[in-house]
Amino acid sequence: MGTLANKRILLGVSGGIAAYKSADTVRRLREIGAEVRVIMTRGAESFITPLTLQAVSGRPVYRQLLDTDPGLKPAGAGAEAGMGHIELARWADAVLVAPASANFLARLAQGRANDLLTAVCLATEAPVAVAPAMNQQMWNNAATKTNLATLQKNGVRIFGPGEGSQACGEVGPGRMLEPADLASLTSELFTSGVLDGLNVVITAGPTWEALDPVRGLSNRSSGKMGYALATAAMEAGARVILVSGPTSLPDPERVLTLRVESAQEMHDAVHTHVPTANIFIGVAAVADYRPATRATEKIKKSGEKMTLELARNPDILASVAALKPAPYTVGFAAETEHVEQNARRKLEDKKIDLVAANRVGADLGIESDDNSLLLIDRRDATTLPAQPKTRLARSLIQHIAERYHAERGTQNTRRAHRR
Ligand code: C5P
Numbered sequence: 079m080g081t082l083a084n085k086r087i088l089l090g091v092s093g094g095i096a097a098y099k100s101a102d103t104v105r106r107l108r109e110i111g112a113e114v115r116v117i118m119t120r121g122a123e124s125f126i127t128p129l130t131l132q133a134v135s136g137r138p139v140y141r142q143l144l145d146t147d148p149g150l151k152p153a154g155a156g157a158e159a160g161m162g163h164i165e166l167a168r169w170a171d172a173v174l175v176a177p178a179s180a181n182f183l184a185r186l187a188q189g190r191a192n193d194l195l196t197a198v199c200l201a202t203e204a205p206v207a208v209a210p211a212m213n214q215q216m217w218n219n220a221a222t223k224t225n226l227a228t229l230q231k232n233g234v235r236i237f238g239p240g241e242g243s244q245a246c247g248e249v250g251p252g253r254m255l256e257p258a259d260l261a262s263l264t265s266e267l268f269t270s271g272v273l274d275g276l277n278v279v280i281t282a283g284p285t286w287e288a289l290d291p292v293r294g295l296s297n298r299s300s301g302k303m304g305y306a307l308a309t310a311a312m313e314a315g316a317r318v319i320l321v322s323g324p325t326s327l328p329d330p331e332r333v334l335t336l337r338v339e340s341a342q343e344m345h346d347a348v349h350t351h352v353p354t355a356n357i358f359i360g361v362a363a364v365a366d367y368r369p370a371t372r373a374t375e376k377i378k379k380s381g382e383k384m385t386l387e388l389a390r391n392p393d394i395l396a397s398v399a400a401l402k403p404a405p406y407t408v409g410f411a412a413e414t415e416h417v418e419q420n421a422r423r424k425l426e427d428k429k430i431d432l433v434a435a436n437r438v439g440a441d442l443g444i445e446s447d448d449n450s451l452l453l454i455d456r457r458d459a460t461t462l463p464a465q466p467k468t469r470l471a472r473s474l475i476q477h478i479a480e481r482y483h484a485e486r487g488t489q490n491t492r493r494a495h496r497r
Contacts, residue, residue: 079110079258079261079263079265080110080262080265080266080268080269081110081111081265081267081331081332082107082110082111082112082261082264082268082467083110083309083330084111084113084306084309084468085111085112085113085116085171085172085256085265085268086112086113086114086115086169086171086172086175087106087107087112087113087114087170087171087172087264087385087469088114088115088116088166088169088170088172088173088198088202088204089103089107089114089115089116089117089135089172089174089175089176090116090117090118090172090173090175090176090178090195090198090199091102091116091118091119091122091123091126091131091175091176092119092121092122092175092177092178092179092181092182092184092195093119093120093122093123093125093179093181093182093267094121094122094125094177094179094211094212094254096176096177096211096245096253096254096456097122097125097177097462098125098126099176099256099257099478100116100122100126100131100176100177101126101130101131101134103174103176103257104131104134104135104256105134105257106257106258106261107133107174107260107261107264108134109261110261110262110265111331112261112264113446114134114135114137115139115140115166115169115170116131116132116135116137116139116140117139117141117166117194117195117198118131118139118141118195118288119138119182119193119195120141120193121179121181125139125410128141138485138488139387140166140192140194140227142194143163143191143192143194143197144191145349150240150379152187154326155157160325161192161198162361163198163201163416164286165199166194166198167197167198167201167202167203167204168197168202168203169269170202170204170444171468171469172204172205172206172207172235172264172267172268173199173202173204173205173206173207173373173410174207174208174209174252174260174264174381175195175206175207175208175209176208176209176211176255176257176260177210177211178208178209178210178211178253179211179212180210180212180216180217180219180222180225182195182196182208183208183210183222183225183226184225185227186199186224186225186234187224187228187229187232188205193343194248194336197394200353201275203471205233205235205267205280205395206233206234206235207234207235207236207263207264207267208229208235208236209237209238209239209254209255209260209395210226210233210236210238210239210252210254210460211239211252211253211254212239212252213244213246213248213252214244214248214249214250214251214252215248216252217239217250217251217252218250218251219249223442223448225244227423232290233252233269234454235263237255237260237263238253238254238255238259239251239252239253239254239255240253240254240255240256240323241253243474251317251347257490258429268313268315269313269314269315270313270315270476270479271314271315271386271490272314272315272475272479272480272483273311273314273316273357273475273479274313274314274315274316275315275414276315276316276317276355276357276482277316277317277319277355278311278317278319278353278355278356278357278358278359279306279318279319279320279321279348279352279355279357279405280307280308280311280317280318280319280320280321280358280359280360281301281304281321281322281344281348281359281360281362281363281364281394282299282301282303282304282305282307282308282322282325282362283300283301283304283322283324283325283327283363284296284297284298284299284301284319284323284325284362284363284365285326285338285339285340285341285344285362285363285364285365285391286323286324286339286340287340287341287365287367287369287391288339288340288369289369289372289373289377289386290372290373290374291373291374291376291377291447292376293376294369294432294479295365295367295368295375296324296342296365297365298424299323299325299362299363300325300326300327301322301323301325301327302327302447302467303361303410303449303467303470303471304320304359304361304362305322305327305330306328306467306468306470307359307361307471307473307474307475308320308335308470309330309331309333309471309484310334310468310471310472310474310475311357311359311475312330312331312333313333313472314475314476314479316357317334318330318332318333318334319333319334319335319350319351319355320333320334320335320336320364321336321338321344321347321362322335322337322338323338323339323344323347323362323363323364324337324339324459332457336351339470340365340368340391341364341365341368341391341392341394341423342391342392343364344362344364344366345391345392345394345397348394348398349397349398352398352401352405352408353401355405356405356406356482357405357408357478357482358395358404358405358406358407358408359399359478360394360395360398360407360408360409360410361410362394363398363412364391364393364394365390366389366390366391367388367390367391367488368388368389368391369386369387369388369389370387370388370389371387372478375491383495389487393428395407395409395428396427396428396430397431399428399429399430399431400429402456403427406431406432406478406482406485406486407425407430407431407432407435408430408432408478409428409430409432409433409434410426410433410434410435410436411433411435411436412435412436412438413435413437413438413458414434414437414438417435417436417437417452418435418452418454418459420435421433421435421452421454422454425454425455425456431481432452432453432454432455432481433453433480433483434451434452434453434474435451435452435453436449436450436451436452437450447466448464448465448467448469449464449465449466449467450462450463450464450470451470451474453474455462455481457481460477462474
């Protein structure tokens with residue numbers, strides 16, 4: 079079973095007897111880490127109540143297209159429950175429609191937006207998957223087959239259906255896949271394979287440069303970007319080692335996380351593992367200097383002034399880029415001004431392959447959940463617009479994979495992620 083940790087899944091429920099299984103689908107998605115929101119069509123409400131799905135998802139259920147409708151703003155649900163269809167479409171990392179009725183598939187194939195669910199499917203950039211569920215005659219009907227072919231051509235993933243006995247008493251194809259299988263297939267939407275078989279080492283978080291047993295120099299890096307990249311690289315098929323400074327984040331699933339404190343410890347851990355790495359991504363906000371001496375006992379106050387002597391830390395990124403052979407090396411540049419100019423200088427000074435630069439301050443960058451990036455290498459510059467760090471991480475990994483394969487002349491035959 080895959081993971082959906084940190085993933086936002088929008089579950090669409092359309093009208094069909096299999097809608098009674100939707101509560102279980104929500105549970106299965108949440109069990110493997112997803113945050114789930116539910117949209118119901120009017121037809122679905124004949125088979126399962128919004129209250130049931132609200133209870134299992136822990137979120138108000140969305141039911142109506144128009145913002146002013148109380149269905150989109152359930153009483154007491156707070157401001158965020160008032161999300162419009164565009165916001166819901168942006169919120170989702172993936173949309174799963176299960177069950178997808180013959181009528182829903184027809185409307186989706188036509189590109190209609192005559193209810194909230196079809197409008198969101200039309201407006202989203204996230205992958206959309208449908209789990210058809212219908213009577214076997216309806217499934218075998220030429221019109222349904224044409225609609226399915228159109229949807230497939232448009233990039234919609236089709237999960238199932240299975241075969242077996244049906245609610246109407248007939249036997250044949252058209253049964254919705256089981257909720258556990260749907261959750262597993264949904265997790266596979268995020269596995270691209272663009273880094274299949276490659277080793278990736280990533281640094282993340284701040285470093286802690288101890289002055290004495292209780293004090294030290296550090297910075298406000300949260301580690302979120304590096305952790306999101308570690309997960310995105312893992313989902314892209316890589317074996318990932320994350321060398322992390324002190325953060326409050328849990329170890330990402332299926333990533334080997336090594337916890338260190340100081341820049342020197344981070345440097346040593348990186349150099350233990352980087353000789354077998356294909357790609358190195360230095361995201362950590364490494365302290366440039368450390369206290370020249372570390373007191374073994376707590377330093378007592380004395381006098382009006384105190385002078386700290388600092389010593390230079392190793393530059394981990396530059397030291398990796400200087401290896402022969404060096405992995406494909408990616409650095410970050412957090413700048414408050416002249417972002418592109420400074421990033422280009424960093425590319426040359428550190429002799430790295432790619433710089434991901436961002437402007438820090440004004441709600442973007444080091445501590446926040448959202449970030450935008452300017453990607454610069456010797457070929458060109460690409461902008462990834464402001465978005466949550468988890469999504470940005472997937473786009474950056476895609477970009478790194480493309481450049482890595484182009485420069486190192488390797489080919490990867492597995493399909494790339496749709497986005
Ligand atoms: O030199 P500057 O700190 O601006 O460069 C930032 C980039 O270099 C980041 O990718 C960071 O992880 C890396 N770096 C490093 N070791 C240092 C300082 C920065 O790996 N001592």
